[in-house]
Amino acid sequence: MPDILLETKNIIKDFPGVRALDNISLKIMSNQIHALCGENGAGKSTLIKVLSGVYPAGSYQGQILIEGQEVNFENIHQAEANGIAVIHQELTLFKDLNVAENIFMGNEIARAGYINWNQMYAETQKWLTKLKLEDVKPTTRVGDLGVGKQQLIEIAKALVKNSRLLILDEPTASLTDNEVELLMDILRDLKNDGVTCIYISHKLNEVFEIADYISVLRDGEYIGGDNKSSLDEREIVKMMVGRSIENMYPQKNNQAGKEILKVDGLTLSNWDNKEIVENINFTLHQGEILGIFGLIGAGRTEIANTLFGYWPGQKSGNVYLNGNELNIDSPREALNNGIALVSEDRKRFGIMPPMSVKENITISFLKRFKQMLVIDQNQEIIQASELVNQLRIKTASLNTKIVNLSGGNQQKVILAKNLLETPAVLILDEPTRGIDVGAKQEIYGLMKNFAENSMGIIMISSELPEVLGMSDRILVMHEGKITKEFANQNKNVSQEEIMVYATGGKIDG
Numbered sequence: 001m002p003d004i005l006l007e008t009k010n011i012i013k014d015f016p017g018v019r020a021l022d023n024i025s026l027k028i029m030s031n032q033i034h035a036l037c038g039e040n041g042a043g044k045s046t047l048i049k050v051l052s053g054v055y056p057a058g059s060y061q062g063q064i065l066i067e068g069q070e071v072n073f074e075n076i077h078q079a080e081a082n083g084i085a086v087i088h089q090e091l092t093l094f095k096d097l098n099v100a101e102n103i104f105m106g107n108e109i110a111r112a113g114y115i116n117w118n119q120m121y122a123e124t125q126k127w128l129t130k131l132k133l134e135d136v137k138p139t140t141r142v143g144d145l146g147v148g149k150q151q152l153i154e155i156a157k158a159l160v161k162n163s164r165l166l167i168l169d170e171p172t173a174s175l176t177d178n179e180v181e182l183l184m185d186i187l188r189d190l191k192n193d194g195v196t197c198i199y200i201s202h203k204l205n206e207v208f209e210i211a212d213y214i215s216v217l218r219d220g221e222y223i224g225g226d227n228k229s230s231l232d233e234r235e236i237v238k239m240m241v242g243r244s245i246e247n248m249y250p251q252k253n254n255q256a257g258k259e260i261l262k263v264d265g266l267t268l269s270n271w272d273n274k275e276i277v278e279n280i281n282f283t284l285h286q287g288e289i290l291g292i293f294g295l296i297g298a299g300r301t302e303i304a305n306t307l308f309g310y311w312p313g314q315k316s317g318n319v320y321l322n323g324n325e326l327n328i329d330s331p332r333e334a335l336n337n338g339i340a341l342v343s344e345d346r347k348r349f350g351i352m353p354p355m356s357v358k359e360n361i362t363i364s365f366l367k368r369f370k371q372m373l374v375i376d377q378n379q380e381i382i383q384a385s386e387l388v389n390q391l392r393i394k395t396a397s398l399n400t401k402i403v404n405l406s407g408g409n410q411q412k413v414i415l416a417k418n419l420l421e422t423p424a425v426l427i428l429d430e431p432t433r434g435i436d437v438g439a440k441q442e443i444y445g446l447m448k449n450f451a452e453n454s455m456g457i458i459m460i461s462s463e464l465p466e467v468l469g470m471s472d473r474i475l476v477m478h479e480g481k482i483t484k485e486f487a488n489q490n491k492n493v494s495q496e497e498i499m500v501y502a503t504g505g506k507i508d509g
Contacts, residue, residue, distance in 0.1 A: 003067070005030040005196050006051070006084075006165060011062035013046055013055065017396055020046040021060070022220045028165065033187060033197045035211035035228075037204070039240055039436040040406030041394065042217040044200055048167055052086045053079035085158035089170040089434075091150055093157075095143030100124040102142050103157045127156040131186055148179030152186065159195070166190065167198040172206060173434055176296055184210050202436045204233045216240055241438035248441055249469030250448045256472060257286030260456050261307075261425050266317035268302055276302050276313070277480040284425060284456040289447060291471030291488070292460045295502055298477040300460045301344060304427045307458075308341040309334040321424065335364060340418035342411070344430035344460070350414040351402050358384045358398035361416045368420070387416035391446060408439025415446065426450060429460045444470060464495045476501040 006028040013021040021043050028034050038044050049055045051064065053073035064071050066082055073079045093102050100120050109120045124138035131152045142150060151171060158166060168187075172180045187197055187210060201207055207214060208228060215225030216239040223239045261284040268276045277299035284290050294300050305311055307319065309328040319326045321337060328334045334341070343349035352360050361384045362369065369380045384398055391412045395405055402413055411431065418426065428447070432440045447470060451457055461467050467474055474486040476498055484501035486493045500507055 003030045004028070004065075005067060007065045007068075008047075008051075009063040009065070011047070011050060011060060011064075013043075013050060013060040020220050021050070024062070024217070024220075024222050026215055026222055026225065028196060028198060029213070030196055031191055031194060032212040033191055033199055033210055035199045035201065035207040035214045036217065037201070037207060037214060037236055037240055038217035039438045040408040041219075042240070042436075043220040044217055045169070046220075047217070048086060048169060048198075048200070051079070052076055052084055052167065080161050080163070083162060083164035084167070085161060085163035085165070086167045086169065087151070087154050087158060087171060089173055091147075091154050093142050093150055093154060096141065098139045098141055099128070099136060099145075099153055100138040102153055103127060103160055105157070107160055123160075124156075127160070130189075131156055132182060146179075148175045148182070151175065151179075151183065155186070155190075159190075163195065165196050165198065167200070169200045170202070170434060171199070172201065172203065180206070202434070204236060204437070207236075208233065218242060237437050240436065248437075248444065249466075250445055252289070252448050252451055252472070254287045254452045256288040257454060259283050259285050260322055262318075262320040263303075263307070264318040264320070266303065266306065266315065266319070268299070268306060268311060268313060268315050270313040273314070275480060280317070280482060282475055282482065282485075284458060286454045286456055287451050288472050289451050289457045289459055289470055291467040291474045292458065292477065293462075293464065293467045293474060293498055293502060294477030296462075297479070298502070299480040300477055301429055304341060304429045304458070304460055307334070307339060307425075307427060335418075335421065335423075338421075338424035339427070340423035340425070341427040342414050342418060342429060342431060344433060351410055353401075353403045355402060356399045357388070357393070357395050357402055357405070357413055360402045360413050361387055361420065364417055365420045383420065384416075387419060391416055391419075392442065406435075406439075408435040408442070411435055411439070411443065412446075415443075423455065425456045425458065427458045427460070430462065431459060432461075432463070432466065440466075464498060467498070468493060468495065474498065478502055478504045 004027050009025050011021050011024040024047060036044055050060055053076045056074045057072035071082055094105065103124055104120055109116045109123065121138040128134065128136050128138070133149060133152055136145065136149060142153060155166070171183060175183065191197065199207070199211060211228050213225060213227055214231055214236060216223040216236060218240060263280055263282050266280040267278050270276060280303060292300050302311065306315060309330045326337060328337060352363060355363065358381065362380050366375060369376045381398060388395065388398065393412045393416065394409050402410055405413065432443055447457060459470060468488065468491065471488050474488050474493060475482050476484040478501065483504065497507060
């Protein structure tokens with residue numbers, strides 16, 4: 001039997017009006033990959049912050065033990081000194097520094113008061129080889145690397161500090177399939193080298209591929225856990241949401257209506273005259289969910305941004321809404337014409353972090369509440385409350401800062417913001433990225449309701465099951481072109497067919 005590396009006993013963490021962790025007791029065994037699952041808001045992030053010293057001893061109740069000895073961390077550095085390192089979803093690298101400088105930041109190899117660059121570069125090269133980054137040099141600027149390679153540099157940075165417990169928070173959220181496979185291989189190698197991992201992910205297929213043991217949190221409580229071999233995805237989902245989830249993708253009860261949007265010959269180039277998308281043609285109908293699938297670089301998001309009035313390069317072609325030609329040059333014009341966009345980058349383009357839930361919902365349409373020279377705050381509260389109730393947004397109040405909501409509820413606030421003036425066309429770019437399975441089902445239910453109320457929806461997604469389960473029609477893109485259109489009313493299109501066209505191939509006949 002492996003030894004217990006880390007144990008928590010009755011951890012309680014309170015915030016004003018909210019108990020985020022309620023008597024959490026769990027054991028992390030040495031030389032294991034221990035998956036931690038739970039919905040957004042289940043307490044996973046709070047627990048990580050307790051374990052890593054972000055929340056210091058005294059700000060919570062309970063005990064943390066490492067190899068049987070109680071520890072009380074006052075800060076992150078003390079946790080790192082005890083072998084605990086966290087790889088956050090949002091990386092903390094210095095983009096303008098090179099690989100060696102990033103890996104040894106704060107832990108430089110020095111001799112007689114001077115940095116020993118030769119030894120530091122030599123040690124960096126060892127880590128690059130170990131992490132299968134043979135094409136990266138110690139002197140390579142980190143900002144010139146892709147996200148997947150940056151993530152591995154972040155892991156090297158943690159391991160240089162002799163970390164025994166590596167906590168990875170949604171590590172594959174921005175990675176390609178090939179990068180995910182590489183990360184999985186490296187985590188297995190690290191386990192063989194004696195490094196224990198806590199792996200946090202909403203992607204249950206990944207959890208079952210990599211984990212030895214799976215634990216579940218729900219509403220701040222430890223629900224249970226077991227060896228992977230004793231569990232299946234259905235059981236994990238039930239533990240996460242407190243109920244069985246059947247029919248993840250709801251059945252729409254309407255047929256597509258009249259054409260509302262037509263894109264004719266859309267071609268986009270950047271300022272260097274490099275063509276990004278070429279001769280894009282498609283239509284969207286009332287009550288229809290049009291799915292767009294393609295691999296990274298296919299041009300999907302560029303189309304979405306252009307329809308929303310945000311394309312910094314050159315464009316040609318025509319866009320028609322209800323038969324009238326549009327020339328939209330700003331998001332404000334798009335909203336005024338009934339086109340709304342939920343961006344794939346929720347934190348950068350979706351939310352206003354310093355603001356409340358109410359302010360995030362109403363910010364785009366403040367003129368709606370203008371009375372003379374002031375805002376009618378009563379009407380603002382009434383309409384924001386209606387949307388909070390309609391979308392079942394979990395928030396303590398309308399005045400709660402949006403950054404204090406879970407990812408799924410932040411996504412629903414962004415939806416609410418776009419629904420204040422009911423759009424004719426709603427563009428959803430990666431609508432369920434980074435949210436849990438329960439929140440996903442709620443988003444799908446909302447999409448169904450919007451479509452049944454005659455809204456036209458364009459859904460861009462990298463998740464093939466989502467595209468197949470929700471779309472009435474599917475456009476497949478490869479390198480800036482539409483390579484295939486599938487009718488999908490009967491949900492009879494296969495993942496294999498879509499991937500053939502997404503990679504530039506064709507199916508005979």
